[in-house]
Amino acid sequence: MATETKQQSPHLKRFHYTQDVAVDKPFNWQQMVRLLQYLKPYSKKILPIAIIAMLVSTIVRLVVPILVGRVAIDMAIDNGNTNLLIQLVVGIAILYLFSYIGNMVRIKYVNLLGQNVIYDLRRHLFSHVQHLSNRFFDKKSAGSIIVRIMNDINSLQELFTNGIINLLMDIIMLVSIIVILFVLSPQLAAAVVIIIPIMFYISTKLRKNIRRSWQQVRIQQSRLNSHLNESIQGIRITQSFAQERENTEFFEGVNSDNFDRWQTATRKSAMFRPFVEMSNAFGTAILLGFGAFLIIQGSLTVGTFFTFALFIGMFWEPISRLGQMYNQLLMAMSASERIFEFLDEEPNVKEKEDALPLNDVSGHIEFDNVQFAYDDERIALDDISLEMKPGQSVALVGHTGSGKTTIANLISRFYDPTKGAVKIDGTDLRDVKLDDLRQQISVVLQDTFIFSGTIMENIRFGRPDASDEEVIDAAKVVGADEFIQRLADGYETEVEERGNILSAGERQLLSFARALLADPRIIILDEATASIDTETEVKIQDALKRLLEGRTSIIIAHRLSTIRDSDNIIVLENGHILEQGNHDELMAHGGEYYGLVRSQFQALEQM
Template sequence: MADPVAKKPMFSQEETNYELKIPYLKRLFKFLLPYKKWLVLTLVFMFVATVADLVSPYLLKQAVDHYIPKKDFKGILIIGALLVLMLFINKECSKNKIRLANRTGQMVLFDIRKALFDHVQGLSFSFFDKNSTGRIIVRIVNDVNTLNNLFTNGIVNVITDMSSLVLAAIIMFSINPRLAMVTFAVVPIFLVVLFTTRNAIKRNWRAVRRKIANLNAYIHENISGIRVIQAYVRQKVNRAIFKDVIDDVFLSWMRAVRINGIFSPAVEVCSMIGTLIIYFYGVKLLKINGVTVGTLIAFVSYLDRFWRPVVTLSNFYNQLLVASASSERIFEVLSVQPEIKEDKNPVEISTFRNSIEFKNVWFAYKDEEYVLKDVSFEIKKGMMVALVGATGSGKTTIVNLLSRFYDPQKGSILIDGIDLKKISFKSLRKLIGIVQQEPFLFSGSILDNILYGKPDAKFEEVIEVCKFLGAHDFISQFEDGYFTQVNERGTRLSTGQKQLICLSRLLLQNPQILILDEATASLDTHSELMVQNALNRIMKDRTSIVIAHRLSTIKDADLIIVMDKGRIAEMGTHESLIRKKGIYYELCASQIRFVKAG
């Protein structure tokens, strides 16, 4: 039997083929446009700093060639003062360049992340059906973070380095073209090294990113499933698997570092060869063409300023590759359009007056795989309607369509004779309140959660609602009462308590139509009774649609709709359906047998 410790986790791999995709980079750089003034100011500081840096070797040349041989102390002092001034200008301008570049870059990242978050908030449920939470988070956090170096330093640095490289070359050719030509003879050698190592570096860092993605995924999975892990005593096995995962990260990182380490020494070697050429050939020119010692010193300084940016420029290409891949994934999300769109001139409704009507509704989550087939029924104001049937029969789909989380492919849904597609989102969602099977609380206080749907409600209103539903007593027992922090998902509360807080949040909004999606299914007997009493109070004088798992709770429903394989199989009251002895009768009988067997 295979050793379970030896098994490594399986992760879905995303596309890791990093290629330079110019159209995505162009779209990405459009986020810079609102900050072009800041970018121009940054480039001004950059240019002044570069010029100040490049003037220094020329001043040194003048001092060596003219003032030192003549023992002109005044001239030497002036050159010294100018060198100090150039150093001061360079440092101040560089400091301002870095500050402005980081400010501009962070503002761009802020805009990209905000655009992503705002866009995701408006997408339809179908998008979240197809994309995992982790994948969406990676887009908003990780993919935007990978752009950090590009926008905060990369773009400005590459312009700085290009300017320094070009200006240094121009100055060297202007001082002595022959010496410059001989010095740059080493450039072809460097280009061979660059193209030889670039692909290997790119390939190895791509492997590192993939291994780190696996590491993040495994950590996320283990934290999310910690209860299951401890229940099955899997800690030892998981620790061994985790060790393998981080070993993979370590080994791939070290391989990438070794390959990357070849490049910088290669640049140093090329620079050193260039320096030797300057001294060797320059000494000959001293005797022939009158090349000065100051010229040789200046050439060595300018050569350093020529090769120094080369490493940064080669790394910039890798930054562009990563940014290209990240921007592709970012714009992939931004290009998704919500399937459920509000009408251009939406109808505002403030009151539910007459009826809800489904007319020949067909719906499929996937093309042609219909989960609702020609569904038609009417719910009058004030009615309690129950939806029953086997799992997958279409009950939850009906309430999702009524809430307009999805739109039907065929047929229509009307409220007071108005097509749902014409009603504004805000008024529709204010009209309908949903109680889900799994209560969801946000991190923050109990009060924050209750006020979620109506932030401007008074504290007295909150207490009144909580007392009405029976939640006030247990909330008051906490040390901080309504200001008790519940943490993410309300981990400090029982499921029943969380459901009562969610019901308080719902009642505070005061919806006229209630949807109860198996609201007590995950509760114990005591909590179910407590929550059911609260539900009975909320449902009074409201139109209610109930998805029930315990048929005993819907005997008094005005209408029971029995779903079977996406169609309405039966409709009627409890008594009329029992007399039919059809699907509903069998469901009731099987539950009675189950209870007796228990």
């Protein structure tokens, strides 16, 4: 059914044309060593306890078969020594008690170790992503970032909770068993373990395929999460265009491909265990045949043969687990590649080691022959020079793509200019501390973001140490207090993700209150009143004046009526400054600004 749906949907054809970026690489042991570095903080307390507990239970497992075969059968039973047999039974019971305690301690501490490592890794990745530049988020979808922080790190949990200690235990077990077998009977041991080189050769052939399959699983999971994130955020658009069926079909295709990749990867991984069991069967057949021959010849005792049989049963167990562990390592490597891809990402906007503090800012902004391009194909700003004096209100106007938002982004240092310099109070922004700079700037966007939490917490976001009274005062200044008081719990009202219980205008008023409370020297309003109706806008004009009073303000607006009182209006086109001046000067000049005002005035008249 999923296949038929995929063939019918045009969206799914687009999906299937997406290029697969899974690549074949050798197993990267350096990367695995790097991953294991996260064990270091626990290498003095938790890890040693887990290893000691593992060694206790492993030693017991190795000693018991020798006691049963060589002592119980060859010495006690053959000689009718009942006392020795009783002592042996008591001794083995005590050993198993130690093994039980060892296993309990091992399980407790490896789980504690694993949870701590996963916690540290997720915190490290999230913290790193928080400090990456805007260029990174321009290239990466929210879904792909979520996959790495959640799914990819979760896939490492088994490796750190059980895998590492079990790997060490199985290697010790396997090497010890081989040594013991050769000590007991070199002839029989050589005959039994001859199957290992053949098994190793065939298993290596499976590794490349298995690893590539798990890579593809991770890629497909990223696509699935990206689509889910996009679908949920865009649900209103989907419903408004009645595209629920098409979107469901597209999801069916993505989900189906994710299912297929998982099926393929697990099927290939599952081939290893039956192969080990088949090898076990061959080894057991050799043991029975050749072991019986040696007993008849008198070169092997029944007790030694029984010990051999016990060890052979134990021998294939760690081999099977090592095969599963290798699959786990492949999954971990696939996930760690994607995690380290993000951790190795360097921010384009970097703070210098000797960055200067930025205190007592007056808000004097200069653009000195600034050029900026988001990519090699299009220059967003071309040799821009301008000045914004302290406390001045500067409006940026122009058609879409003229460079208005780019100027705002450069002032906040979300990007660095390709050429030239942006300065505040005469200091190049590249020379100052980023936190100091951004604490001096508040940005109010058209699509303001409201976080899950209370109204109080959202207003306080830019200044966490503000008192409740200061929060309420800020809300009153911008006219938000009136609607907040009407809410069921007032300032303690819980708002849902993105503030969906609030209207667009109410969300914007909250963003004004948030900006005012932060008390910045520079305020950027990027289409900040576009989501507010004309009546509401009139009500908050006084509030905006108080918000901008004494501060350098950069106002980006298509609604030109909101900027006519600005001290300086800069008209942009294709990254160039066409003209600048106040409203009266530009209208008298009769240039581009005059044309924009006239066209908007005519449009309003026609309405």
